[in-house]
Amino acid sequence: MQLPVRGAFEDASAVRLRCRDGSLSGPTSGLAPGFVQANLVILPRAVALDFWLFCHRNPQACPVLEVTAAGQAEPRRLAPGADVRCDLPRYHVYRRGVLTETPCEIQPFWRDDLVCFLLGCSFSFENALLRAGLPVRHIEQGCNVPMFRSTRACETAGPFEGPLVVSMRPMPRAQVIRAVEITAGVPHAHGAPVQLGAPEALGIKDLQAPDFGDPVRIEADELPLFWACGVTALEAVRRAAPELAITHAPGHMFVTDMHAGDRLC
Amino acid sequence: MQLPVRGAFEDASAVRLRCRDGSLSGPTSGLAPGFVQANLVILPRAVALDFWLFCHRNPQACPVLEVTAAGQAEPRRLAPGADVRCDLPRYHVYRRGVLTETPCEIQPFWRDDLVCFLLGCSFSFENALLRAGLPVRHIEQGCNVPMFRSTRACETAGPFEGPLVVSMRPMPRAQVIRAVEITAGVPHAHGAPVQLGAPEALGIKDLQAPDFGDPVRIEADELPLFWACGVTALEAVRRAAPELAITHAPGHMFVTDMHAGDRLC
Numbered sequence: 001m002q003l004p005v006r007g008a009f010e011d012a013s014a015v016r017l018r019c020r021d022g023s024l025s026g027p028t029s030g031l032a033p034g035f036v037q038a039n040l041v042i043l044p045r046a047v048a049l050d051f052w053l054f055c056h057r058n059p060q061a062c063p064v065l066e067v068t069a070a071g072q073a074e075p076r077r078l079a080p081g082a083d084v085r086c087d088l089p090r091y092h093v094y095r096r097g098v099l100t101e102t103p104c105e106i107q108p109f110w111r112d113d114l115v116c117f118l119l120g121c122s123f124s125f126e127n128a129l130l131r132a133g134l135p136v137r138h139i140e141q142g143c144n145v146p147m148f149r150s151t152r153a154c155e156t157a158g159p160f161e162g163p164l165v166v167s168m169r170p171m172p173r174a175q176v177i178r179a180v181e182i183t184a185g186v187p188h189a190h191g192a193p194v195q196l197g198a199p200e201a202l203g204i205k206d207l208q209a210p211d212f213g214d215p216v217r218i219e220a221d222e223l224p225l226f227w228a229c230g231v232t233a234l235e236a237v238r239r240a241a242p243e244l245a246i247t248h249a250p251g252h253m254f255v256t257d258m259h260a261g262d263r264l265c
Numbered sequence: 266m267q268l269p270v271r272g273a274f275e276d277a278s279a280v281r282l283r284c285r286d287g288s289l290s291g292p293t294s295g296l297a298p299g300f301v302q303a304n305l306v307i308l309p310r311a312v313a314l315d316f317w318l319f320c321h322r323n324p325q326a327c328p329v330l331e332v333t334a335a336g337q338a339e340p341r342r343l344a345p346g347a348d349v350r351c352d353l354p355r356y357h358v359y360r361r362g363v364l365t366e367t368p369c370e371i372q373p374f375w376r377d378d379l380v381c382f383l384l385g386c387s388f389s390f391e392n393a394l395l396r397a398g399l400p401v402r403h404i405e406q407g408c409n410v411p412m413f414r415s416t417r418a419c420e421t422a423g424p425f426e427g428p429l430v431v432s433m434r435p436m437p438r439a440q441v442i443r444a445v446e447i448t449a450g451v452p453h454a455h456g457a458p459v460q461l462g463a464p465e466a467l468g469i470k471d472l473q474a475p476d477f478g479d480p481v482r483i484e485a486d487e488l489p490l491f492w493a494c495g496v497t498a499l500e501a502v503r504r505a506a507p508e509l510a511i512t513h514a515p516g517h518m519f520v521t522d523m524h525a526g527d528r529l530c
Binding site for chain 2 (some may be wrong): 049056064067069108
């Protein structure tokens, strides 16, 4: 009897191939460990310059790993030969800010004026935290990371504006410094936390009621650590409400050929 | 009798003020030491996205420090309150790739669709080399750094293409490693050399006949080191020949409020 192949045995291209042939349509968390995963935002060229500016001005939340030329679906730097129109498990299609479709491939929506942005993702640093023996609670609990709209406003750019969205991971007090140190070393995956121990400083009232994702347990000797989150970009795109926007479905990321230790931005 | 004020006593804002009031119209090399200087490229919004892509794909030659929104002349990140239209000593104005004016301020040319790019400059790492006791020959000789069009092609983006332009600084063999080490630490100023010791590998036939700048002496125990150069961007802009392009005049850079050790890209 053959056991099901677990992600730990796959490399990035194998994961992308499973997306392309339709056999993978679920989240990519934990797949192809050690490979950098990325958020995907696809926008018409008419608003792409302003969106790039938004990312440039909010680099902790929106670290730009690669941008493609209008009409190009191959991220030549992150994964030569890949096609962002079919190599992710699932997509969200927005029209004027409203989610209208959640397809597993987006060729039918493709246009020659579409520009693809690949942005850093916290999955990369979570792997680094785990390897260092630090807890990652939502992985332990088998749920999504809790995320909160903070009261901190992003720097705006054209129509793109909105709150800084943060993800929260509790850490034992004795391991907080190590968690800061490790994540500071991966600026392409949001870098160091933006806040620790004081949710009220970010306008967060109830840690058990996240705006996105799932609540997680916080032990008595633990502090909540808050990192800038890629959902910041998705919120800004939703609020800007361009005529068309396509993103990855939350948690269904683009798995790149880059390794976590590579210099990416 | 009052002695002329030398740059060593000025900070960045004082240099910019002298540009603005018209009392400085010469090169900025050696002024406001320790402050990061930047290349300036101003382009119409219609070609700005492709130019940003060109920089993104050729980051060693064109490290992006800041981009302004269309019509905005204040680089809020690098120098809040500054105005790139009058805070540089001299500009080059190109129409369809042809240099037509070399003014000391560009308000008369300003339009609401112009986007400003500020790119890293080797003046920052030269200061670091000098402080480490390494020779910088063109500074010793009081001339401009020698620059060469290499046979290495840049990655293209839309209409922007051209050769990688490199600057050359000879280093004593015993100090080559230190020179690599120091400049590797300043990615916002072109980073480590792209080549050392083999000009022919870059298609350079005669080190005494640079394409830009001045030739410098190379001693018997020295190797030529080649760094990616910001002139790469200026060449790509000239060749793309947009209807309007404004740049700094060579050597007449924008002096930012950032310090050489700051994390900039």
